[in-house]
Amino acid sequence: MIEGLHLRHHSADEAKMILDQLVNLYLEVYRDDGEFYSEDRYRRHLDLHMQRVEWELVTAMADGSLVGYIYGFPLSPQTRWWDGIHEPAPHGFTDEDGKRTFALSELLVHPDWRRQGIAAALHNDLLASRSEARATLLVRPDNVDAQTAYRSWGWSKVTELRPGWEDALTFDVLVRIP
Known part of the structure; x- marks a missing residue:
């Protein structure tokens, strides 16, 4: 991992103070991926997620700049x-009680800072702080780098999912049991 990299946990209230930085990094990461990754859509999406009980963000700072985050x-x-x-999905797979599953929603690293262990550090730091029985995430089937990383970190594909939002993509559903 990078010397001088600082990871920090944030609540939703704390994250609101750096909201523009979060959005700007998102836009940089997805700048070539089309309108689905628009600023307006992401701001709405992030706002809804930040309202969830126990929403948690971990940021990675290097040289005074936000270089990555996970939430x-x-x-x-x-x-x-x-x-x-x-x-098919396994029987009971979607049953939730508020303590069973942690949903990892975003993991971003600035393109200039990739391949230095930042994504793994963010991933491991956030999940180490969680007490849920399992974690899940959605990843594009064509995102080979992310798919490879998640598999190396112990994630397994269970099925696929196409969210109900307008113009939604179909994602692979991955699960990791600590």
Whole structure:
């Protein structure tokens, strides 16, 4: 890992103070990936996620700049996270109680800072602080780098899911049991 890299946990209230930095990094990471990754969509998406109980953000700072972050939240019994899941899914897979599953929603590293262990450091730091029985995430099937990293960190594909939002993509559903 990089010397001088600082990881820090943030609550939703603390994250609001650096919201523009979070959005700007997101836009830099997805600058060539089309309108689905627009600023307006991400601001709405992030705002909704930050309202979740126990939402947690970990940032990576180097040389005084935000170079990466990861965030997620536990899935409540009323979650819509699993809406659009493809069958077959294991029996009871989508049953939630607020303590069973931590949803990892974003993991971003600035393109200039990749391949230096920052994503792994963020991933490991956030998940080490969680008490849920499992974690889940959605990843594009064509994102080979992310797919490779997640598999090396112990994630497994269970099925696919296409969320109900307008113009949603179909994602692979990955799960990791600590």
